[in-house]
Every structure is written in structure tokens, then in C-alpha cells.
Amino acid sequence: MSQNPQALLDIQHLRIALPAGGDRSHALHDLSLQLRRGECLCVVGESGSGKSMLAKALLRLLPRPLRVESGRLEFRGQDLAGLDEEAMRQLRGRDISLVFQEPMSALNPLLSVGQQIDETLQAHGVKAAATRRQRVLELLGYVGLPDPPRLRHAYPFELSGGQRQRVVIAMALAFDPALLIADEPTSALDVTTQGQILDLLRRIQREKGMAMLFITHDFAVVEAVADRVLVLEKGRVVEQGPVAEVLRAPREHYTRRLLEAVAAVPLHPRQARAEAAVVLSARQLEKHFSRRGGGWRRHSTRALAGVDLELHEGQTLGIVGESGSGKSTLGRCLVRLLQADRGSIQWQGREVAGLSQARLRPLRGAVQMIFQDPFASLNPRQDIGTILMTGPLAQGWSKADAQRQARRVLELVGLPATALERYPHEFSGGQRQRIGIARALAVEPRVLIADECVSALDALIQVQILELLEALQRRLGLSLVFITHDLRVAARLCDRIAVMHGGQVVEQGATATLLARPRHPYTQTLLRGFAPAVAPPAVTQGVEVAP
Known part of the structure; x- marks a missing residue:
């Protein structure tokens, strides 16, 4: 009793x-x-x-x-x-x-x-x-x-x-x-x-x-x-x-x-690194979702409306906005997990928006995604070795090379080789996210799109994953699109920030400038929850504001 x-x-x-x-x-x-x-x-x-x-x-x-x-x-x-x-x-x-x-x-x-x-x-x-x-x-x-x-x-x-x-x-x-x-x-x-x-x-x-x-x-x-x-x-x-x-x-x-x-700390904006070649871009990207209502009626919801952005080699572009702003839809369109209704998407200067899946498959190694929930994105019936080998094998690697690559990327993300024989449920949330990063790295991409990849992690583990991403970016020369609702995370990691609201990019610019002098009312609203105020940057750079 x-x-x-x-x-x-x-x-x-x-x-x-x-x-x-x-x-x-x-x-x-x-x-x-x-x-x-x-x-x-x-x-x-x-x-x-x-x-x-x-x-x-x-x-x-x-x-x-x-x-x-x-x-x-x-x-x-x-x-x-x-x-x-x-x-x-x-x-x-x-x-x-x-x-x-x-x-x-x-x-x-x-x-x-x-x-x-x-x-x-x-x-x-x-x-x-x-x-x-x-x-x-x-x-x-x-x-x-x-x-x-x-x-x-x-x-x-x-x-x-x-x-x-x-x-x-x-x-x-x-x-x-x-x-x-x-x-x-x-x-x-x-x-x-x-x-x-x-x-x-x-x-x-x-x-x-x-x-x-x-x-x-x-x-x-x-x-x-x-x-x-x-x-x-x-x-x-x-x-x-x-x-x-x-x-x-x-x-x-x-x-x-x-x-x-988790104590409140001020925003520490990154000064933008020098701009190099554009490795990923979107022009006038639009996406609507249609669904059935009562009877035969159908309703259309606008998820993206005329989105323009560029990611430069070696830089990190932050996509910031609240729930429902279109951030994740944009990320999935950029990596071609969703088909945009209209607009242009280019990977290293090559147009991919209209390519069929068969023509896109050989190019997939260039741009990879890290998902918000690694447990949902990892096959629970496969061990980690199988999960990490799937991408390289699909890209035509030999089995021996894929096995060596699986061990290499595990080492890159700080996990032991013994993890290859274990299953996703045997790991903590932070460890599973490291596995998700390793899977994205397995095909040696030039660009990573990280969709809220630290939002579900506690503060201590979140810092470790951010430090890991920064180290990988330096070591491998990666470019990142970092999707988040947390301005502190965006300030730390991103060279530039694009603010999304209602499916539109309402403001974008260099991180330090945008956070110090936000011009759009929605950006100002987001920043009110993050005090104390940001100090002005040493060098002013342009900020574009949507009407």
C-alpha cells in the first residue's frame, strides 16, 4: 500500500x-x-x-x-x-x-x-x-x-x-x-x-x-x-x-x-565574416498548402510568399521567426524535401527547383538537413551503422568506404565507434542529435540546413551542440542555414539573419546591425523579450526591410 x-x-x-x-x-x-x-x-x-x-x-x-x-x-x-x-x-x-x-x-x-x-x-x-x-x-x-x-x-x-x-x-x-x-x-x-x-x-x-x-x-x-x-x-x-x-x-x-x-544573458551578436561565393540561393519562392474543408470545399494556406535569400560560402544564415512563420517550410523547400509552387532555388549556381527526383538524386550530397527531432528522423529498427551508411551507399559509395565513413563521422561528432552497433532508443537526446549531424555529414555536403536542431535540448547540451557545429564549420568549410526561434542562438552562430513572419522575410541583414537597430515592427517585437539591449556594432552594414 x-x-x-x-x-x-x-x-x-x-x-x-x-x-x-x-x-x-x-x-x-x-x-x-x-x-x-x-x-x-x-x-x-x-x-x-x-x-x-x-x-x-x-x-x-x-x-x-x-x-x-x-x-x-x-x-x-x-x-x-x-x-x-x-x-x-x-x-x-x-x-x-x-x-x-x-x-x-x-x-x-x-x-x-x-x-x-x-x-x-x-x-x-x-x-x-x-x-x-x-x-x-x-x-x-x-x-x-x-x-x-x-x-x-x-x-x-x-x-x-x-x-x-x-x-x-x-x-x-x-x-x-x-x-x-x-x-x-x-x-x-x-x-x-x-x-x-x-x-x-x-x-x-x-x-x-x-x-x-x-x-x-x-x-x-x-x-x-x-x-x-x-x-x-x-x-x-x-x-x-x-x-x-x-x-x-x-x-x-x-x-x-x-x-x-539558463540565467538571462545579453545577446552577443557575431560580426559577419567576409562574403565569398553564393552556395545556395532562393528567389521569389512561394508555397501553398491546400486541404479539404467540410464537404467538397478546399482551403489554401499560404506558407511562403516571395522569399528571397542568399547563403555565402563559409557563412551561417539564420532564419528566425515564431511558430507558423514558415521557417521549416522554407528549409524543406531549400533542400527539396518539399516542392515549391514557384520560384528559383540554386545550389552552387545550378537550378534545382524544377528537377525531377531522379535528376536531383546525384546532387543530394551537396545539401543535407539536420532535423529538429532526431528520434523521429532516425529509423528505430536500424542500428546506427546502417543509418550512417545509407546516404553514402545511395550516392554510389562502396560498402567498405561507407563503413569507414560511418566511423569517421561518428568521431567527428564526438561519439565512440561502439555506437555503430547500438539503436537510437539507447541514446540520450543530445547524443541522438550528434548522430543526426553525423548522418548529414556522411555524404560530405557543402551546405547544412539545421531546422531547430537545438530547440528541444537542455541549456547545457545546447551549448555543446552549438560548439560542435562551430567546430565542424571551421574544420570542414561548411555553410549553414540555421533555423531557430531563439534570437540568442542566432546571435551567437549567424553572420546574417533573415526574420520571417507570415511566410515572408520581413527583414534581413548582418546579425550585429539587425539586432542593434531592428527596423521592422515584428523584429522589434521579437527583441523585446531579450534584454538588456544589444550594443551597437563597430561597423554599420546594410539591412533590407520588407514593406
């Missing part, structure tokens, strides 16, 4: 064993915590600390071969380990719900958002179609999505990151669960959208009186939502207590390190 009869959730001495050969023996070691009804407990730690393993253990969704070695997980006084699979299936989504970190991975790309919420209702016994349809509309409206009758027909790729996260929250609330587990639900969102999602979750918790286990690496989020906080380091509890006590008077060195890493 639970040691605390008032606790909704009571975990005692939980140990989760890891496979042999990893960097430690346990994902979680002797973890104990309690969570009461109506309370929010934040679990904080850097990448690989075991935060997400806790959430998966609660829902009995641990990936093989991970297992609970010992300990008790009690919900409402009942040991979850003693429930059969059917009882757990009924518990998931009804009494305990999970909001995932990356909504695009959590949502089925082949079903509309209305169909996906409807599936959840059907799975838990709501038989009447009219009742389900009404509940879908209620949930979409409750989480603040506009025009639910129209939006329920939309597909995940047609929504912004913030809208997708609201859909995932709506699914989690379908049966008003007693416990909501939120696993890094705002880490990949821009500051404005993050604040909106946190406000939504606070309102939901207050109105419904549910308990919330909030997993995060961001102490700003902790301060905004938590009643209590628990700090994890490499699977062990470092300290826990009331949020005000831990944030203002942390007892442990590790907690102080985490707090220092």
Missing part, C-alpha cells in the same frame, strides 16, 4: 536497468516521489537524466530491452505493475494521459486532427458518432483552436507547432484524466507560443483540478507552473522540494549549474 494515503501517485525506490555497454547501469536509480491531486510536480534535468524514462515507466511503455528492475509505482493506491495489459490500456488516455514533446511525431500524418481525437474516444467506448463529433468540437475549442468545425478536417502538417501541441493536449483531455504527464511540451516552441501553451496548461489544471507531472529542462518553465520540483542527474534524485526553495536556495552544485546555464 502507498506510504502516503493522500498521494494520487506514489513511486518508491524505482530502478530501471539499462542494457550492458551503456554509459551507466540504470536509467533511474532508487527514485521516490509523491504527487497529490491538483498539484504540479516538475521533474528537471539535462538530456539523458532519465526524465522521459519516468513517464514511460508510469504508462508501462518502456522500450525493449529496458525494464523495471525493482520498486513500486502506485496510482490511486493500486500498483501499476500488477495490472494486466487490458487494464493498462483502459488506464492510458482515460485516467493518465500523456502530452508528448514533439506533436508532429505523436500525431498520425495520414489522419485529420478530428479523426485522431475521434479514434481516442472510440478506443475508450464512446460509440455514438454524433456524441464523438460534438466532443471533438468541444475539445478543439477548449484548448483555444480557432474555428473547430473547419479545423477538425485539417492534417497535422497544415498546422503550426503551437496548434499541433494544442491538438495533442485536446486528445489528452478527452476523458478529463486525474493525472496529466507533460513531457517537455514547450521545449521546441518559440517564446510567445511557449507562454501560450503554459497558460493553457495552468488554466486546464486549475479548472479541472488534475495533478500534473511536468517534465522539463527549463527552469523558467518550472517557475511558471510548478508547486514542487525534483532534480534528476544521471537517473538519481539530486534534490527536491517546494519550487521557491529550490530555485532561490539550491543545495546541490548540479542544481546551481542548471540554474546558471
Whole structure:
């Protein structure tokens, strides 16, 4: 029985064993915590600390071969380990719900958002179609999505990151669960959208009186939502207590390190490096998404509208904007994962916008992409060696050369050769992102397009990945398009910045100039959240502003 009869959730001495050969023996070691009804407990730690393993253990969704070695997980006084699979299936989504970190991975790309919420209702016994349809509309409206009758027909790729996260929250609330587990639900969102999602979750918790286990690496989020906080380091509890006590008077060195890493710091803009030849350019790029509404009607959404930009050899171009501004669509069009409706795209002076996939394939090695969520972009059924060899083999390399290249790029990103025989789920988020970078480097590209590649990482790991990218750029002579919503990251890494809003580049120029003297109102709005102000640069360079 639970040691605390008032606790909704009571975990005692939980140990989760890891496979042999990893960097430690346990994902979680002797973890104990309690969570009461109506309370929010934040679990904080850097990448690989075991935060997400806790959430998966609660829902009995641990990936093989991970297992609970010992300990008790009690919900409402009942040991979850003693429930059969059917009882757990009924518990998931009804009494305990999970909001995932990356909504695009959590949502089925082949079903509309209305169909996906409807599936959840059907799975838990709501038989009447009219009742389900009404509940879908209620949930979409409750989480603040506009025009639910129209939006329920939309597909995940047609929504912004913030809208997708609201859909995932709506699914989690379908049966008003007693416990909501939120696993890094705002880490990949821009500051404005993050604040909106946190406000939504606070309102939901207050109105419904549910308990919330909030997993995060961001102490700003902790301060905004938590009643209590628990700090994890490499699977062990470092300290826990009331949020005000831990944030203002942390007892442990590790907690102080985490707090220092996320402390507000001024923007430090990079002075632009000398411009060389243009290696990638776009002219008047346009992209629309069309989707079916009710009946036979179709709606068209403008994602890109007349985008112009240039990337010079050896430089980094930052693409900055909030969720839904068109940043990721632009990146995918530049690398030809999406086909633009009109406009020009050139790689090293060669037009590629209109090339067929067959004609484009031999050129693909020149421009490669690093994705935001490496776990979603890595095949979970393939070991790392196979993943890293796929690109070179597709480009005509011999198997022996591809194997040597796989070992070389792993060394470049700071991972041991033993990683070749392991699978993506055996690595932390930061390690998986290093693997994503290694895969992009395997075909020896001239240009990397990094789409929010550090946004989901904690502050300590984020700095390591940025330092790695800077070192690789110097060593390999790479040019980068760096897509981000974080102006501090853009300031540190980028020679030039293009600011996107509503599918348009509204302002672009040298980083130091643009951040010191932003001319477009939207750029000024973005900068208000980053104080103190930026000092003027020593040399003024031109900034172009869209009308």
C-alpha cells in the first residue's frame, strides 16, 4: 500500500536497468516521489537524466530491452505493475494521459486532427458518432483552436507547432484524466507560443483540478507552473522540494549549474565574416498548402510568399521567426524535401527547383538537413551503422568506404565507434542529435540546413551542440542555414539573419546591425523579450526591410 494515503501517485525506490555497454547501469536509480491531486510536480534535468524514462515507466511503455528492475509505482493506491495489459490500456488516455514533446511525431500524418481525437474516444467506448463529433468540437475549442468545425478536417502538417501541441493536449483531455504527464511540451516552441501553451496548461489544471507531472529542462518553465520540483542527474534524485526553495536556495552544485546555464544573458551578436561565393540561393519562392474543408470545399494556406535569400560560402544564415512563420517550410523547400509552387532555388549556381527526383538524386550530397527531432528522423529498427551508411551507399559509395565513413563521422561528432552497433532508443537526446549531424555529414555536403536542431535540448547540451557545429564549420568549410526561434542562438552562430513572419522575410541583414537597430515592427517585437539591449556594432552594414 502507498506510504502516503493522500498521494494520487506514489513511486518508491524505482530502478530501471539499462542494457550492458551503456554509459551507466540504470536509467533511474532508487527514485521516490509523491504527487497529490491538483498539484504540479516538475521533474528537471539535462538530456539523458532519465526524465522521459519516468513517464514511460508510469504508462508501462518502456522500450525493449529496458525494464523495471525493482520498486513500486502506485496510482490511486493500486500498483501499476500488477495490472494486466487490458487494464493498462483502459488506464492510458482515460485516467493518465500523456502530452508528448514533439506533436508532429505523436500525431498520425495520414489522419485529420478530428479523426485522431475521434479514434481516442472510440478506443475508450464512446460509440455514438454524433456524441464523438460534438466532443471533438468541444475539445478543439477548449484548448483555444480557432474555428473547430473547419479545423477538425485539417492534417497535422497544415498546422503550426503551437496548434499541433494544442491538438495533442485536446486528445489528452478527452476523458478529463486525474493525472496529466507533460513531457517537455514547450521545449521546441518559440517564446510567445511557449507562454501560450503554459497558460493553457495552468488554466486546464486549475479548472479541472488534475495533478500534473511536468517534465522539463527549463527552469523558467518550472517557475511558471510548478508547486514542487525534483532534480534528476544521471537517473538519481539530486534534490527536491517546494519550487521557491529550490530555485532561490539550491543545495546541490548540479542544481546551481542548471540554474546558471539558463540565467538571462545579453545577446552577443557575431560580426559577419567576409562574403565569398553564393552556395545556395532562393528567389521569389512561394508555397501553398491546400486541404479539404467540410464537404467538397478546399482551403489554401499560404506558407511562403516571395522569399528571397542568399547563403555565402563559409557563412551561417539564420532564419528566425515564431511558430507558423514558415521557417521549416522554407528549409524543406531549400533542400527539396518539399516542392515549391514557384520560384528559383540554386545550389552552387545550378537550378534545382524544377528537377525531377531522379535528376536531383546525384546532387543530394551537396545539401543535407539536420532535423529538429532526431528520434523521429532516425529509423528505430536500424542500428546506427546502417543509418550512417545509407546516404553514402545511395550516392554510389562502396560498402567498405561507407563503413569507414560511418566511423569517421561518428568521431567527428564526438561519439565512440561502439555506437555503430547500438539503436537510437539507447541514446540520450543530445547524443541522438550528434548522430543526426553525423548522418548529414556522411555524404560530405557543402551546405547544412539545421531546422531547430537545438530547440528541444537542455541549456547545457545546447551549448555543446552549438560548439560542435562551430567546430565542424571551421574544420570542414561548411555553410549553414540555421533555423531557430531563439534570437540568442542566432546571435551567437549567424553572420546574417533573415526574420520571417507570415511566410515572408520581413527583414534581413548582418546579425550585429539587425539586432542593434531592428527596423521592422515584428523584429522589434521579437527583441523585446531579450534584454538588456544589444550594443551597437563597430561597423554599420546594410539591412533590407520588407514593406
